[in-house]
Amino acid sequence: MHKYDTEDYRRVDPQFGGDAALLRLRHNTQRAGMRMILDGVFNHTGDSHPWFDRHQQGSGGAGHDPDSPWRDWFTFSEEGQAHNWLGYASLPKLDYRSTSLVNEIYAGEDSIVRHWLKAPWSMDGWRLDVVHMLGEGGGARNNLQHIAGITQAAKQAQQEAFVFGEHFGDARQWLQADAEDAAMNYRGFTFPIWGFLANTDISYDPQKIDAQTCMAWMDNYRAGLSHQQQLRMFNQLDSHDTARFKSLLGKDVARLPLAVVWLFSWPGVPCIYYGDEVGVDGNNDPFCRKPFPWDPALQDTQLLALYQRMAKLRKATRRCATAAVR
Numbered sequence: 001m002h003k004y005d006t007e008d009y010r011r012v013d014p015q016f017g018g019d020a021a022l023l024r025l026r027h028n029t030q031r032a033g034m035r036m037i038l039d040g041v042f043n044h045t046g047d048s049h050p051w052f053d054r055h056q057q058g059s060g061g062a063g064h065d066p067d068s069p070w071r072d073w074f075t076f077s078e079e080g081q082a083h084n085w086l087g088y089a090s091l092p093k094l095d096y097r098s099t100s101l102v103n104e105i106y107a108g109e110d111s112i113v114r115h116w117l118k119a120p121w122s123m124d125g126w127r128l129d130v131v132h133m134l135g136e137g138g139g140a141r142n143n144l145q146h147i148a149g150i151t152q153a154a155k156q157a158q159q160e161a162f163v164f165g166e167h168f169g170d171a172r173q174w175l176q177a178d179a180e181d182a183a184m185n186y187r188g189f190t191f192p193i194w195g196f197l198a199n200t201d202i203s204y205d206p207q208k209i210d211a212q213t214c215m216a217w218m219d220n221y222r223a224g225l226s227h228q229q230q231l232r233m234f235n236q237l238d239s240h241d242t243a244r245f246k247s248l249l250g251k252d253v254a255r256l257p258l259a260v261v262w263l264f265s266w267p268g269v270p271c272i273y274y275g276d277e278v279g280v281d282g283n284n285d286p287f288c289r290k291p292f293p294w295d296p297a298l299q300d301t302q303l304l305a306l307y308q309r310m311a312k313l314r315k316a317t318r319r320c321a322t323a324a325v326r
Helices: 018-031 099-107 143-157 172-176 186-198 211-222 227-232 245-265 301-316 318-322
Strands: 038-040 088-092 125-128 162-165 234-236 269-271
Touching: 099 143, 125 143, 143 162, 143 172, 186 211, 186 234, 186 245, 245 301
Parallel strands: 038 125, 125 162, 234 269
Antiparallel strands: none
16 A cells, blocks of 8 residues: 555554654654655645545535635646546646645745654655656646755755655756756666666566666766766665566576675665565565565575675775766
8 A cells, every 4th residue: 555645744644653653763763873754745646635525525625616725736627627647536636836735835834845854753855756747737837946946945944855856767857957856766777777687678578788788878877967966866776666676587586686786886875675685576566565574584684694795885985885987
C-alpha cells in the first residue's frame, strides 16, 4: 500500500502510526546522526481529500461543488471531469494557477513544504514525486517556476534543506536552473547500468550495451552537470517503481557485486532500496515492494557484508565521496 492518494498533508495516516510514530522516528534518527527526508506528492491529491471529496464525506469539496473554495485548485473539463494523473480518476491533479493553492503548498509562511521542516518535525528536505508533471492548467506549464519556488521555500524554512526530484527522464534542465538540488539519477546511472549488466532497458525490453557504450552514456550525462551537482545526484540500482536489480540480472546474478561496488564508487549519493543489501528480489510493482526478511536465515549475509564494507570504505575515504571520474 503506497498511500500516494493523499487525504491529509498535515497529519500522518493512522495506519502508519500517526503523528506520534513519525515524531518518535524523527527523534531516533536525530540521535543516530541520520537525516530524514519526506516524500512530497504535490502534483496530485487523493480524491478523498476534503479539497476534492469525490465521495462527499464532508461538504464543499471541489469534486461536486462548483462553488467550492477549492474549485480552482483543480482543472475541470467542460463536462465537469477533473484532470488527473495518467488517467487515474482517484488522483485529481492540482492546478498551480491558483494563488491560494500555491500559498498552501509552498509559498505561505505555514505552507505544507515549510510546516514539516520546522519544529517539532525539523525534517531535512523533500523528495518531489513526479516532479516534471507539476504545473498549471492540468499540465506542466510553468513547472520550473513552481519547482524552484518549492526549493526556495524549503531552504527559507531550513537553510540546509535538501530537495531532489523524481526524474525517469533527463533532469538536467531543472538542475542547470538550480530549481532543485539533485535528482533521482535513473537517466545518468540506473539505466546505463541496467543496459550493460542486466541487458535490459527502461521498458524491460532487451538492450545489450558494451562497457564503452555504458561509460560514454554516463559520462555524457554528467558532463551537463557541475561537479557539485554530480556529487549530490541520487544514484540507485532500483527503486519502489522498478523491478529489483537482482531479478533483472536473472542467470547473471554473479554480476550483482560489481553493481554494488559501482554504486558506492560513482560520483553521487548511493541509495540502497530496502532489502537490496540482503538479496531481496522481485519483479515490477507490487513484487518489488515485498516485506523485509527479518529472519537472518532468509538474508544473503555475503551480500550484506559487501554493502557494509563498501559503506565503511566510502565513509573512511573522503576521495570515494568527492572525487571526479577520469
